[in-house]
Amino acid sequence: MYSISNLRMAIQKSGRLGEKCRDLLEKCGITFEGQKNQLFSRSMDYPLDLMLLRDDDIPALVRDQVCDLGIVGYNELKEKVLDKDGAENVEILMNLGFGRCRLSLAVPEDTNFENLESLRGKKIATSYPVILDKYMSAKGINCDIVEISGSVEVSYAIGFADAICDLVSTGATLQSNGLKEVLPILESEAVLVRNARKLSDEKEELITRLMDRIDGVLKAKRARYVMMNAPRASVDDIIQIIPGMENPTIMPLGQDGDKVAIHAVAPDNVFWDTMEKLKQAGASSILVVPIEKIIE
Ligand code: PRT
Ligand code: ZN
Numbered sequence: 001m002y003s004i005s006n007l008r009m010a011i012q013k014s015g016r017l018g019e020k021c022r023d024l025l026e027k028c029g030i031t032f033e034g035q036k037n038q039l040f041s042r043s044m045d046y047p048l049d050l051m052l053l054r055d056d057d058i059p060a061l062v063r064d065q066v067c068d069l070g071i072v073g074y075n076e077l078k079e080k081v082l083d084k085d086g087a088e089n090v091e092i093l094m095n096l097g098f099g100r101c102r103l104s105l106a107v108p109e110d111t112n113f114e115n116l117e118s119l120r121g122k123k124i125a126t127s128y129p130v131i132l133d134k135y136m137s138a139k140g141i142n143c144d145i146v147e148i149s150g151s152v153e154v155s156y157a158i159g160f161a162d163a164i165c166d167l168v169s170t171g172a173t174l175q176s177n178g179l180k181e182v183l184p185i186l187e188s189e190a191v192l193v194r195n196a197r198k199l200s201d202e203k204e205e206l207i208t209r210l211m212d213r214i215d216g217v218l219k220a221k222r223a224r225y226v227m228m229n230a231p232r233a234s235v236d237d238i239i240q241i242i243p244g245m246e247n248p249t250i251m252p253l254g255q256d257g258d259k260v261a262i263h264a265v266a267p268d269n270v271f272w273d274t275m276e277k278l279k280q281a282g283a284s285s286i287l288v289v290p291i292e293k294i295i296e
Helices: 015-027 055-063 074-082 129-138 151-157 172-176 201-222 232-241 272-280
Strands: 007-012 040-042 048-053 069-073 090-095 101-108 123-126 144-147 163-168 179-188 190-195 224-231 249-253 259-266 284-290
Touching (some): 007 015, 007 055, 007 201, 015 069, 015 190, 015 201, 048 055, 055 069, 055 074, 055 090, 055 190, 069 074, 074 090, 074 129, 074 179, 074 190, 090 201, 129 144, 129 179, 151 163, 163 172, 172 179, 224 232, 232 259
Parallel strands (some): 007 048, 007 069, 123 144, 123 163
Antiparallel strands (some): 040 048, 069 190, 090 190, 101 163, 101 179, 224 259, 249 259
């Protein structure tokens, strides 16, 4: 298994992304044993070593080729590398569909905010000074950006800053600090990133295989397997009801052939109202089940 050198991937040790990264790899058939608090972890099923790190360190370690791959929030990658230094040395391979959030400007609830002009010359506290500076410069707005080191300091920052720029997902944290979100400046999710330099053929192939597996897991997550019985005469109507339902398998039921079973992969979540429409179109025994993996 280890005749060729292993791929090295950096993921967050704990925090919001650590567990999700391990889950994703596990669904790809790549599992790790050992303590979560160690720096390295070697997979027994794939030639992959994990480096478990603070998310802040991941972008630079991929850029500097200490790791071949990393999983990190796009926000963090942009702040530490893409907008800063060495963007040409990294390449985003895929969006991973978890860790979704946005970097937003927020002001105290009672502040009058018309548009970005309202922040001209104002003091803005953020853990993302590089992204914010680039954004404000591009918009031609001069402001005083004060770096704070983390979200825990947001409430403290409100004491001396006119606005903050922080990650938001539900908005509950802003609300509990008496702030209102006024402008999202970046949408983010976890991304798989690699060092842009060409690796050995073996490692390149391992990356391709890994991406195919991740792709299969992500596709499966978005898809549902739909099964139902229906009168043969309703088949065309039923196919119209589920958007994107391609090449359904249609099998005769019983002896007379008037009824059929329809099986298909539907690309999106099949919602209750879709199922109700299917029923109205004559379908019965409708089953919608999750799919674990897809290879096309
Ligand atoms: O210890 P380490 O340095 O590794 O972790 P960390 O504390 O710096 O980062 P962590 O684990 O909090 O976040 C890791 C990544 O998760 C971020 O870089 C984002 O890409 C992503 N992510 C997704 C978020 C959020 N959602 C999020 N809501 N990161 C932080 N938050 C914080 C935000 O800063 C604010 O304090 O959650 C609060 C807002 O949440 P809501 O739901 O109240 O709006
Ligand atoms: Zn961090």
